[in-house]
Amino acid sequence: MTHALRPILRAPFGALLGLAIVSAANAGALAAEIRVMSGGAPQEALAVLVPRFEKETGHKLVFTFAVISALQQRIASGEKTDAVLMPVPAIDKLIQEGKLKAEGRGVLGGLGITMIVREGGPKPDISTPEAFRKTLLAARSVVHSSTATPSGVHLKRVIEELGIADAMKDKTILRPALDGGAALVVSGEAELGMYPTSEVIHVKGVTLVGPLPGKLQSNTVYGAAVAADNAAPEPAMAFIRFLTDAANRKVWKDAGFDPPGE
Numbered sequence: 001m002t003h004a005l006r007p008i009l010r011a012p013f014g015a016l017l018g019l020a021i022v023s024a025a026n027a028g029a030l031a032a033e034i035r036v037m038s039g040g041a042p043q044e045a046l047a048v049l050v051p052r053f054e055k056e057t058g059h060k061l062v063f064t065f066a067v068i069s070a071l072q073q074r075i076a077s078g079e080k081t082d083a084v085l086m087p088v089p090a091i092d093k094l095i096q097e098g099k100l101k102a103e104g105r106g107v108l109g110g111l112g113i114t115m116i117v118r119e120g121g122p123k124p125d126i127s128t129p130e131a132f133r134k135t136l137l138a139a140r141s142v143v144h145s146s147t148a149t150p151s152g153v154h155l156k157r158v159i160e161e162l163g164i165a166d167a168m169k170d171k172t173i174l175r176p177a178l179d180g181g182a183a184l185v186v187s188g189e190a191e192l193g194m195y196p197t198s199e200v201i202h203v204k205g206v207t208l209v210g211p212l213p214g215k216l217q218s219n220t221v222y223g224a225a226v227a228a229d230n231a232a233p234e235p236a237m238a239f240i241r242f243l244t245d246a247a248n249r250k251v252w253k254d255a256g257f258d259p260p261g262e
Helices: 002-030 043-057 068-076 088-096 129-138 150-161 165-169 181-187 234-243 246-254
Strands: 033-038 060-065 083-087 106-111 113-118 142-144 172-174 192-196 206-211 220-226
Touching (some): 033 234, 043 060, 043 234, 043 246, 068 088, 083 088, 088 220, 113 181, 142 150, 150 165, 181 192, 181 206
Antiparallel strands (some): 106 220, 113 192, 113 206
């Protein structure tokens, strides 16, 4: 009787083993590597959200971070990516040019510019445009991004409109926050810094003075979209759906963004 049972026991075990091998193969086939080009502003939120997405889906995200103008040039030259995270106007222009898909386009949130000083230092008055102007003129040195970024373009225009471009020229350092700009404020080499809130909100060694006042403030709305030549777009679209899910709004808010609908 024992011998008669052996074939019956072996058959189910073999079948289960085969199913396990097939399931593992299918899981590997479903997992994808998603290449993403992104501006620097979302990095704080991505540090929280990317590990969650990878754990939930099995997909692997590979990021290229650069200033927006550089990303636009790389995409225009034909460099391959699966998705992009950048300001919505830049995304919409690339959609019009056929570089990105309109389908699946999402909005992550709005982003203003914040002034920072070294931790422990006095917080200057920037409550009005005139107070902001006087603070800049009185500062020993100021650091912010170049016109290769949306914030740099905006700040250049603001300084020109305030009529202080010549006075600021020799004491302004152009450097992205995430590429040493914020560190200059921490070290004291730069007295003031002005950057998108998300890039400085959690930097150790600085104090946030506050947003630019009134009409001098900007609101850069960040979004996400999938590359038009992405032959298998679903993983990238799933990532965008995850980023824009209402359940993740707090992460974006904690990172300095104003999520849609808030």
